[in-house]
Amino acid sequence: MKKVIHVGVLGLGTVGSGVIHILQERREKIFLDTGYEIRVKTVAVRDLEKERDVSIDGIVLTNNLDDITDDPDIDIIVEVMGGIKHAKQSIIKAFYNKKHVVTANKDLLASYSTELLQLAHENACDLYYEASVAGGVPILRGLIDGLASDHIRKIIGIINGTTNYILTKMSQNGWSYDQALKEAQNLGFAEADSSADVDGLDAARKLAILANLGFSMNISLDDIHVRGIRHVDKTDLKVAKKLGLTMKLVGKAEMSNSVISLSVAPTLLPNHHPLSSVNNEYNAVYVHGQAVGEVMFYGPGAGKLPTASAVVSDVISIVKNMNLDTNGYSLLKEPQSYILKQDQEIFSKYFIRILLKDERGILKKITECFMNQSISLKEIIELPLDDELVEIVIVTHRTSRYQFERTLRLLEDVAGTIKSYYCIEVEKENA
C-alpha cells in the first residue's frame, strides 16, 4: 500500500484549483520522487454549492477552516485564500497543530514573514512561499540557496504582472490607461478592485519579501517609497518613446553597509536596458551579488498553473523534509539591523511634465526653480496644446530625491500644474 500524505487546501480560487489539478496530474511522478502519494483531503471554500473547474471527486469541501487546521490526518496546509486576518489565524493554528504550510499570500508574508517563520521553527514546521513572488519563477530558492554564499547588494525587477501588462499595451498599442486596465481585467490579469496592483502596493509587498530574504532583514512596508501607475498618461509614454525610454513599474532594493533604500515606482528605462523588453504579464528580477555579478530570473509573474506549480514544488520540498524529519529550518535567519538611506543620498535623473499657461517669461521661471536647487537640465521639450496652454517635458541630469522634491514644491508655486514625473533608471553597467 502506498504511503499517503494528506493535504488541506484553504481556498479554491484560480490558484487553489490549479494546485488540485497539478497534484492530480503529477501524482505518479510525485510518488516516484518522494515515495508518497500526496492526496488532497479537504478544501475550504466560501460557497459549497459553486461549480468548480477542477475534479473534486473524493475531496471533502467545507466552509469551516477549522475542519482543516484541526484535522489530525492532514500534514500540509496550502493557504491560497488570500487576505490577512483569517489566513494568519489559520496558519498560526496550523503550526500549533504541527502542520506545515505553503502559501502564495504576499500580503501576509510582506508583513509577517519573520513572525511566522519563527513560529514555524518553534513547532518544527515548514513555511514555504515561493509562489508569493514572480509566480512560477523559482527566485526565492535562488536567493536563499543558490546565492547563499554571496553578498546581495541590489535587487531590481518587474514584479507585478498586471501593471506590466497595462504599461506594455499603453506603450505598444497606444491605449489609454483606462482601456488597458479594462482589457487586463477582461483577461483576468487584474482584479475588479485593482488598486493594490496599480498603486504599487502588490509590488511593494513582493519587494519586501525579496529584500527580507536577500538582505536577511525584517523590513517594514513603510520603509518602501511607493508610487503606482494610476496617473500615468499615454502622453508620458509617447514622449518617453521619442527620448528612447520605456516605462516599467520597477521595484528596487539596494543595500550598502546596512544602509538600504527601497522603492516601487513607474520608471523610465533606456531601451537597451534589459528590463525594458520584459513585456505583458512577465516578470523579471535582477539580483546583483558581490561575487556573482548579476543574475536574472524571468518568467510568468502570475497565472493559474505557473503559480500552482510553485505551490506544488513547495509541497514536494516539505514532503522531502518530512522524509528526513528536518522540517522547520529552511528560511529562518536572524534579521540584520538596517538604516534607511536618506533622500539626500538617493540619486536619479527625472522626467517631469508640466502644464503651463503660455505666458511670457514662464519658461525662465520654471528653469529657475531647478537652478534654485542646483539641478541641471538635460532636455526641455515643448508640447503646445492650444493658444493659451503649453505642456513642457523636462529631463534633468542626476540629482537627489530631496532636491527634486523641493523643486516640485517650488514649481507648484510658479503656477504650473505638474502632470507627471518619473525617475529615469540610469544605465546598467553589467549587461
Place this chain on the structure above:
Amino acid sequence: MKKVIHVGVLGLGTVGSGVIHILQERREKIFLDTGYEIRVKTVAVRDLEKERDVSIDGIVLTNNLDDITDDPDIDIIVEVMGGIKHAKQSIIKAFYNKKHVVTANKDLLASYSTELLQLAHENACDLYYEASVAGGVPILRGLIDGLASDHIRKIIGIINGTTNYILTKMSQNGWSYDQALKEAQNLGFAEADSSADVDGLDAARKLAILANLGFSMNISLDDIHVRGIRHVDKTDLKVAKKLGLTMKLVGKAEMSNSVISLSVAPTLLPNHHPLSSVNNEYNAVYVHGQAVGEVMFYGPGAGKLPTASAVVSDVISIVKNMNLDTNGYSLLKEPQSYILKQDQEIFSKYFIRILLKDERGILKKITECFMNQSISLKEIIELPLDDELVEIVIVTHRTSRYQFERTLRLLEDVAGTIKSYYCIEVEKENA
C-alpha cells in the same frame, strides 16, 4: 569556541583561489547562517612553489591528493582541479571516507553523474555541482527544487561563455574567427587548448547535466548531436545579419513522451528571439515546463568569483544538511528510460552557403538537389566572388534533418563545395 568544519580543496587554479577568497571574506556571514566556521585546511596543488593570488596563510599545501581524501579532519572536499581520471578517483575515495563533495567538473559529471550520485547516496554523502553549468547562475537548483512539480519539456540556452564571446565579437565587430578566439584567450575566457569549447563538447557536457536533471534521465554524451563553431566564417554572420538572424551556439534538449532529442550547434536565431541578445560571456537558459510555461535563468557563464560563489553556496548547503544529518539525498532520482528521436522527425529551417563554379545551369542543378528531397526554398542569395566563382546562400523552409543531410550529399556530387550550413531556430511562441 566556534564549531569548525574543515574543507579540503583539490586544485588551486582560478576557481580554487576564488573559493578560498570567498570562504575567507564571508567567514562571519557563513558562521551566522550555518553555525559553523568553514575553514580550508589543505589544498592540493601541482606546484608547491608557485606564487598564489590568494592568501594561503594557515592552509597546508600538498601535491598528494590522498593527504586530503584520507584526512579524517576534513568533512567536505571541493574538487576544482578538472580532468576526469584523477578527479573521479579522488571523489570516489572521498565518498568511501564519508566526505561530501562539491565539484565544478562538468567533464566528469556529464558522463558519471548517476554513478557518482549513487555512490554518494550509499555513503550518506552529498554531491553538489551547481557550478558545473552556467557559472554562478543557480539553474540546477531551479530545475531540481523550484520546478520539482512540473513536467519539463524543453531546455534551450547558451551555455558556453567562450563561444558566445567569440560569436558576439565576430558579429558585432566584424572580427574573424581567429581574431575573436585570440582575444578570448587573452581575456582568459578561452584556454590555450580551446577545442572543447569551440567544438561544442563543453556545451554538450552541460546540456547532458541539465537534461539528466530536468528529464530525470541518464543520457549518454553520444546521444547529443554536436557541432562546434570552428568553421564559422564572418561571411555567414554578415549574410545572416542581412536576413535578420544572429548566430549563437545553442544547446537544446527536448522531450515528449520519453522521446528525446539533444543538440549543440551553431544556430541562427531571429533578432527578436530572446537568446539573440545574450552577449559576450553571459549564459542564458530557458526551461519550458508544462505548468509553468517558460522561465529563464541568466547570468555570467564563467569567471573566477561567479563560479566560486556557486561552489561555496553548495558548501553551505552541505553544512546545513550536516546540521540536520541529512546528507546524501539531494539530487538522486531513478533514471527514466528514453528513446532518441529520429532524424526524420527533427525539423528546422536551414541556412546553407555553397561555393560554386559560375557555370550555366548550375543554379538549376543546385535547386534540383533540394527538390529531389522535397525541400522548398525560402531565399536564394548570390554573392559573386570573381569571374569564375560564386557563393550562394540558400534558406530553406522547414524540413527534417534526415532530408537535409541527404540533400547535403547530393549537393556534394553536383560539384559545389559546401562552405557552411546552420539550423535556423524557429521563433519562440511564448516570449
